Amino acid sequence: MAPKKQDDIGQIINSIRGINYILQRQSKELMKSLKITGPQLGALRLVSRYPNISLRELSERMYLHVSTVCGIIDRLETAGYLTRCRNDEDRRSINISLTDKGIRAVKTAPLTGFSNMFHDLQKLPAPSVRKIRRAMEHLTKMMNIEINDMRHIS
Amino acid sequence: MAPKKQDDIGQIINSIRGINYILQRQSKELMKSLKITGPQLGALRLVSRYPNISLRELSERMYLHVSTVCGIIDRLETAGYLTRCRNDEDRRSINISLTDKGIRAVKTAPLTGFSNMFHDLQKLPAPSVRKIRRAMEHLTKMMNIEINDMRHIS
DNA sequence: CCCAAAATATATGTATACCAATTAATATGG
DNA sequence: CCATATTAATTGGTATACATATATTTTGGG
Numbered sequence: 029m030a031p032k033k034q035d036d037i038g039q040i041i042n043s044i045r046g047i048n049y050i051l052q053r054q055s056k057e058l059m060k061s062l063k064i065t066g067p068q069l070g071a072l073r074l075v076s077r078y079p080n081i082s083l084r085e086l087s088e089r090m091y092l093h094v095s096t097v098c099g100i101i102d103r104l105e106t107a108g109y110l111t112r113c114r115n116d117e118d119r120r121s122i123n124i125s126l127t128d129k130g131i132r133a134v135k136t137a138p139l140t141g142f143s144n145m146f147h148d149l150q151k152l153p154a155p156s157v158r159k160i161r162r163a164m165e166h167l168t169k170m171m172n173i174e175i176n177d178m179r180h181i182s
Numbered sequence: 183m184a185p186k187k188q189d190d191i192g193q194i195i196n197s198i199r200g201i202n203y204i205l206q207r208q209s210k211e212l213m214k215s216l217k218i219t220g221p222q223l224g225a226l227r228l229v230s231r232y233p234n235i236s237l238r239e240l241s242e243r244m245y246l247h248v249s250t251v252c253g254i255i256d257r258l259e260t261a262g263y264l265t266r267c268r269n270d271e272d273r274r275s276i277n278i279s280l281t282d283k284g285i286r287a288v289k290t291a292p293l294t295g296f297s298n299m300f301h302d303l304q305k306l307p308a309p310s311v312r313k314i315r316r317a318m319e320h321l322t323k324m325m326n327i328e329i330n331d332m333r334h335i336s
Numbered sequence: 337c338c339c340a341a342a343a344t345a346t347a348t349g350t351a352t353a354c355c356a357a358t359t360a361a362t363a364t365g366g
Numbered sequence: 367c368c369a370t371a372t373t374a375a376t377t378g379g380t381a382t383a384c385a386t387a388t389a390t391t392t393t394g395g396g
């Protein structure tokens with residue numbers, strides 16, 4: 029008997045659930061090995077790429093609410109990975125910069141989450157990647173999802 | 183110039199991020215219209231499908247930790263959507279059952295999250311769905327994700 | 337039969353993640 | 367030029383989500 033559309037749909041949904049599960053699990057493994065969480069490492073990577081970034085810009089690049097990122101930065105500062113510094117030109121803003129410990133962490137941290145997926149995808153031949161992209165675009169178009177500019181790699 | 187593999191990869195990752203974002207947003211909209219969250223509605227739907235379900239079985243079907251589901255059930259009980267009842271045959275267990283308010287909520291709640299995606303996918307022609315499935319399988323295989331039996335629909 | 341081990345639910349503590357409100361600093365308009 | 371609005375960061379409150387610890391009950395091995 030021919031495989032059913034129903035089964036295909038179930039498999040698609042399970043794949044997305046599985047991807048989310050894997051991303052979460054990798055974050056937990058990171059926590060065990062480095063005493064740091066996935067979102068925290070994501071923030072460190074962004075501060076490394078954009079030195080003296082403000083909290084507002086960081087939260088935009090992480091696609092998270094400012095208050096969420098504020099808490100993440102709190103914990104990273106307490107743990108000694110970065111420092112907050114008032115901006116002299118606009119004293120409402122802060123500049124976030126890595127400490128030596130933070131620089132070391134970014135250098136030694138393993139690939140996790142989307143960075144890892146990125147790495148894996150680059151090993152596939154271009155036509156396969158193109159096929160996956162087309163399928164994903166079909167999905168997001170169907171769900172009316174706007175993909176504007178999501179640069180963040182967590 | 184030919185489109186680059188790099189771009190395709192970025193688009194794939196953004197699609198996944200977008201899907202997760204949409205699922206979260208739908209949960210929030212539900213919260214506004216029904217005073218209930220996505221996970222809470224998911225729990226109510228499962229209790230409706232499996233009357234007198236135990237906390238352990240519910241957490242298994244939701245693919246969440248028992249302690250997480252315990253909190254969700256706490257809030258639903260406080261809000262009057264369901265009741266806990268000690269199981270007389272095994273007094274360690276509890277039986278969870280819906281109140282009239284809970285039954286009404288399950289009946290009137292809109293489709294959200296994966297239920298909604300399921301609904302949308304059924305409107306696509308079978309070959310398109312098949313293509314998406316194959317692409318997703320390629321992705322999950324690449325990431326070594328085991329899709330066993332994820333029945334939960336949130 | 338009895339006590340150790342396992343299972344069930346709950347409680348506690350930490351980390352996201354959101355919103356709303358607050359505070360401080362800067363821009364803007366009348 | 368000053369009152370008002372806007373912007374940046376923080377704080378407090380709620381809801382997931384996890385791990386760990388605890389209490390109660392059940393079960394199994396000796």
